[in-house]
Amino acid sequence: DSGVTQTPKHLITATGQRVTLRCSPRSGDLSVYWYQQSLDQGLQFLIQYYNGEERAKGNILERFSAQQFPDLHSELNLSSLELGDSALYFCASSVEASGTQQFFGPGTRLTVL
Amino acid sequence: QQQVKQSPQSLIVQKGGISIINCAYENTAFDYFPWYQQFPGKGPALLIAIRPDVSEKKEGRFTISFNKSAKQFSLHIMDSQPGDSATYFCAARTQGAQKLVFGQGTRLTINP
Numbered sequence: 001d002s003g004v005t006q007t008p009k010h011l012i013t014a015t016g017q018r019v020t021l022r023c024s025p026r027s028g029d030l031s032v033y034w035y036q037q038s039l040d041q042g043l044q045f046l047i048q049y050y051n052g053e054e055r056a057k058g059n060i061l062e063r064f065s066a067q068q069f070p071d072l073h074s075e076l077n078l079s080s081l082e083l084g085d086s087a088l089y090f091c092a093s094s095v096e097a098s099g100t101q102q103f104f105g106p107g108t109r110l111t112v113l
Numbered sequence: 114q115q116q117v118k119q120s121p122q123s124l125i126v127q128k129g130g131i132s133i134i135n136c137a138y139e140n141t142a143f144d145y146f147p148w149y150q151q152f153p154g155k156g157p158a159l160l161i162a163i164r165p166d167v168s169e170k171k172e173g174r175f176t177i178s179f180n181k182s183a184k185q186f187s188l189h190i191m192d193s194q195p196g197d198s199a200t201y202f203c204a205a206r207t208q209g210a211q212k213l214v215f216g217q218g219t220r221l222t223i224n225p
């Protein structure tokens with residue numbers, strides 16, 4: 001158990017809908033990273049927050065957004081969902097903003113029908 | 114240039130054997146190279162990591178070998194056990210950046 005929690009574990013929704021994925025980092029970690037894992041694209045970095053501020057952006061679609069709250073938990077919002085958004089979404093956390101020593105949560109499996 | 118190429122895609126090794134997974138990169142600005150282990154239904158777990166100023170790092174049965182001139186690094190699992198059966202990902206981070214770039218993964222199966 002990495003100490004990173006993610007909810008929900010599974011999410012099934014329809015195209016065009018909006019969902020919110022939640023992540024709680026390990027105690028003491030200030031950085032949160034979001035990744036998308038799909039069979040064809042592998043693990044892709046989406047976005048990073050450090051102590052409430054956006055620090056790095058990767059291959060995140062405009063339909064997706066994220067934020068980190070004062071209690072350091074983070075939410076990833078996915079809107080206007082398409083079939084191709086079906087994937088595993090992982091959150092990771094680390095103490096520093098540097099990107100090293102990232103600890104991953106168990107993931108949220110999103111299925112868009 | 115941001116890619117990390119990993120091989121093989123899948124690997125079968127007998128119990129007690131040595132498992133070797135290779136990664137190659139082009140971006141010389143990469144300065145941190147971790148390996149992650151992922152079991153089905155779980156998130157990736159940090160296994161071992163190396164920086165380019167050393168050529169080898171060993172932690173228990175797991176060793177990273179790093180060849181800076183060839184821009185290659187590999188994971189060696191000594192005395193492989195059935196419990197090591199998992200998907201392994203290499204990754205790299207650009208100096209000054211925060212994101213990790215992952216290889217495509219290697220599905221390792223250790224036969225008893």
